Amino acid sequence: MHFSCERCGKSYPLKGLAYKCDCGGLFTLRKIGKEKVDLPVSLGEATTPLLKKEIYGARVYFKMDHMMPTGSFKDRGSVVLANMLKELGIEEVVEDSSGNAGASIAAYCSAAGIKSHIYVPEGTPQAKLKQIAAYGADIVKVPGPRENASKAAQEAAKKTYYASHVYNPLFFEGTKSMAYEIYVQIGFPDIIFVPAGNGSLLLGAYIGFKELGFLPRLIAVQSENCCPLYSKFYDLPAAEPKPTIAEGIAIAEPPRLDEMAAAVRESGGSVMTISDDEIRAAGEMLGHMGIYVEDTSAVVVAAARRHFKSGINNMRKVVLPLTGSGLKQ
Structure with a gap:
């Protein structure tokens, strides 16, 4: 198991201090055969529930990752x-x-x-x-x-x-586990809405489902006040970032921006931006359902509401990861 530059292919040891290649390229994880990381150190993490609910007239599945040991999917x-x-x-x-x-x-x-x-x-x-x-x-x-x-x-x-x-890349080797859990729980979903800042969940989902052999449509969600992926994906001029209540995804210059855009594009997905008012409304709705998440998590619910306005197809499996507990705000 080693790191490899995605640009030039140069190999680097896992233990080294280098976090990107001399050429400026970022690392991917290369494994031999079925190599995997053993997990003797644990805080009791377990498969998070996939909660079936109806919102805005549509059936969805909430992936309850705010229930992880430290309160987030991280x-x-x-x-x-x-x-x-x-x-x-x-x-x-x-x-x-x-x-x-x-x-x-x-x-x-x-x-x-x-x-x-x-x-x-x-x-x-x-x-x-x-x-x-x-x-x-x-x-x-x-x-x-x-x-x-x-x-x-x-x-x-x-x-x-x-x-x-x-x-x-070892971090993405972990976040891909969400894809494996969802597959066991409901099979392959059709659509996943994912909050996107630095892309650790977006790319993890992409890697995991690619390994499983089916890539659902990835809809990346950003705040309209900080949306570099949206600008990149739709070839728009970069907008000056502004403060947003979705502070967990307020990343003006994500290092893996090109990878994020490529993952969404390959999935046949899209990128959406959501206003702070829409995020607040979504968070309030979740609260009234007994679910308390931080504002950053509520962006996927706000995006789903906008998406469903163009028509609801309840034959599709739609997953909304809830990524962080409201107790952390």
């Missing part, structure tokens, strides 16, 4: 990443995050006996900072937008392993 990636790092003998890591990934990686690294330094934007919600601190991680607050936290972590990564949920 645990899927963190459990694989942390276990491999432990196996490799890595004792200290850095990571940058707007909250959920930082909390998840901090938790699993703590369970694995690995020291973590989590770089966060200074505007990160206090609930998420409190959670990260509870796991014993070192929190480094970085002034300015989300991208500044990434730059600071990458500077630190010159000397310390970069346990990135964006650059490290």
Whole structure:
């Protein structure tokens, strides 16, 4: 098992400090045969429920990933990443995050006996900072937008392993598990709405379903205030990002933007943008159903509402991942 540059094909060891190729290309994970990561370190993660509900007159399935151990789908990636790092003998890591990934990686690294330094934007919600601190991680607050936290972590990564949920392909090796679970629960879905910031769930779903042999239609959802994937997908001028309540997907310059667009295009899918008012309305509706998620999670429900306005086909299996608990806001 090793990393390979998607651009030039150069190989890199999993244990090295490099998080991208000398040529600037990003890494993919190369495995021999049926190689897989063993998972002796666990926080009790299990298959999350697939809850069948009716919204806006349409039948959908909520994938309840906000019920993961740290309250977000990021645990899927963190459990694989942390276990491999432990196996490799890595004792200290850095990571940058707007909250959920930082909390998840901090938790699993703590369970694995690995020291973590989590770089966060200074505007990160206090609930998420409190959670990260509870796991014993070192929190480094970085002034300015989300991208500044990434730059600071990458500077630190010159000397310390970069346990990135964006650059490290081991993370996607974990997030692909959602596809396998859905397949076991209902077979292949027809459509999946996915909140898209850095693309860790979008690309995980793409990888997982490709491995299973069927790629459902992927509908990536972004805030209209921060929508680089939408601009890329529809060949539009890049828009200046603005603040949004969907802070978990407010990523102005996702490193894997080209991969994200290619995954959506190959699936025959599309990219949608949603307003903050639509997100609030969707979150309120979920709350009245007894489901409490953070605003970023509600974007898929808002997108589904817009999508269903053009017609409802209840013969299709539609999945909406709910990615983060409302307790984290």
